[in-house]
Amino acid sequence: xxxxxxxxxxxxxxxxxxxxxxxxxxxxxxxxxxxxxxxxxxxxxxxxxxxxxxxxxxxxxxxxxxxxxxxxxxxxxxxxxxxxxxxxxxxxxxxxxxxxxxxxxxxxxxxxxxxxxxxxxxxxxxxxxxxxxxxxxxxxxxxxxxxxxxxxxxxxxxxxxxxxxxxxxxxxxxxxxxxxxxxxxxxxxxxxxxxxxxxxxxxxxxxxxxxxxxxxxxxxxxx
Numbered sequence: 001x002x003x004x005x006x007x008x009x010x011x012x013x014x015x016x017x018x019x020x021x022x023x024x025x026x027x028x029x030x031x032x033x034x035x036x037x038x039x040x041x042x043x044x045x046x047x048x049x050x051x052x053x054x055x056x057x058x059x060x061x062x063x064x065x066x067x068x069x070x071x072x073x074x075x076x077x078x079x080x081x082x083x084x085x086x087x088x089x090x091x092x093x094x095x096x097x098x099x100x101x102x103x104x105x106x107x108x109x110x111x112x113x114x115x116x117x118x119x120x121x122x123x124x125x126x127x128x129x130x131x132x133x134x135x136x137x138x139x140x141x142x143x144x145x146x147x148x149x150x151x152x153x154x155x156x157x158x159x160x161x162x163x164x165x166x167x168x169x170x171x172x173x174x175x176x177x178x179x180x181x182x183x184x185x186x187x188x189x190x191x192x193x194x195x196x197x198x199x200x201x202x203x204x205x206x207x208x209x210x211x212x213x214x215x216x217x218x219x220x221x222x223x
Contacts, residue, residue, distance in 0.1 A: 021190065021194060026148075026193065026194045026195045027194045027195045027196055028194070028195025028196075028197075029148075029151075029195060030195065031148075031192070031195060032192075032195045032196055032197035032198070032200075033197075034195075035195065035196070035197040035199075035200070036197030036198060036199040036200065037197055037198040037199060038197070038198065039188065039191060039192045039196065039197065039198045039201070039206075039215075040114070040144070040147070040192060040215065040216055041198065042198045042206055043142070043183035043184065043215065043216040043218070044113055044114070044142045044216060044218070045067075046183070047140070047142060047181075047183070047216075047218040048067055048070075048071050048111070048113075048140060049071065051138075051140055051220055052071040052072070053075075054109050054138040054140060054220065055067075055068060055071045055072035055075065055076070055109050055111070055140070056072060056075035056076065056077075056108055056109060057075070057076070057077050057078075057107075057108030057109065058077055058078045058079075058080070058106060058107050058108050058109075059072055059076060059078070059079050059080070059107065059108065059109045059110070059111065060079075060080045060081075060082060060092075060102070060106075060107045060109070060110045060111070060132065061079065061080075061081055061082075061110075061111040062081070062082055062083065062111070062112060062113070062115045063081065063082075063083050063087075063090075064081060064089060065079040065080075065081050065089060067111050067113065068109075068111055072109075077108075080092055080107070082094065082096065082101070082102070084157065096115075096119060096124075096125040096128055096129070097119060097120075097121045097124040097125050097128065098128070099124075099127075099128055099131070101128065102128055102129070102131070102132035103132065104131050104132060105131070105132070105133070105134050105135070106132055106133075106134065107132050107133050107134065107137055108133075108134055108137050108138070109133075109137060109138050109139075109140065110129050110132065110133060110137070110138075110139045110140070110141075111140050111141075112129065112139060112140070112141040112142075113140075113141070113142045114142055114143065114144060115141075116141070116143050116161065116163070116171075117143060117144055117147075117159060117160060117161045117162065117163070118150075118153045118156075118157045118158060118159055118160065119157070119160070120158060120160050122160075122161060122171060123171065126171050126172065126174075127174065130174050130175065130223060133223040134223070135223055136222065136223060137222070137223045138220060138221070138222050138223075139172075139175070139219070139220070139221040139222075139223075140218075140219075140220055141168075141218070141219045141220075141221070142216055142217065142218045142219075143161075143162075143163040143168060143216070143217045143218075143219075144162055144163065144215075144216065144217075145162055145163055145164060145182065145184065145214035145215050145216060145217050146162070146184065146189040146192065146193065146213065146214065146215050147162060147192070147193075147215070148193060163214075163217045164182075164214055164217065165180045165181065165182050165211065165214060165217055168180050168217050168219050169219075172219060172221045175221035175222060175223055176222055176223065177221065177222040178219065178220075178221045178222075179219065179220045179221075180217065180218070180219045181217075181218055181219075182209065182211050182214035182215070182216065182217050182218075183209060183214075183215055183216040183217075183218065184209065184210070184213050184214055184215025184216060185205075185208045185209060185210040185213050185215075186210060186213045187201070187205055187208075188201065188205065188206060188208075188213070188215055189213045189215050192215055
């Protein structure tokens, strides 16, 4: 049967027309932000939009509270911003892997987008987020799957991990309720690696999901 398949494949295969993609250099090394909107933001923001009701009360976000304010609106009581370095709007300076960094049972929601890949001890970071949530609190998290290395973050903290739905489910085992899904397809993944912007793909091309080509892994986890 294998020999028959190989003979058939030789007859029907045609040379691939690579066009602009036959290049050793991407269109952009900046995730497409110099061409438009970074393609991964489409999926991250779609996920947060779907769970905007969870963004409420006291909310913790990394580096900026922009998503907390955008999706929480008048449901917010307070926002906190954590970073490893002091900066504008930062209220907590510290390492997510350090149990002393976050106060226990304080937050109604933690927004953790595209962060865990830059933390070597990802399990410790998740354990501390779990401890920092109030009972019933929600972790809204996104992680990269198919993605280039971030040179900036690799220099600053290290760029360690890429994830799958299976690995994220394992990491969130301590939570009482976990929903994990992936976004992306082979076209979106190829475009993202080349630095093609969101605006250069159609909605149909962006929103077709193929779990074998996981570009973004998103999770909602309830303590």
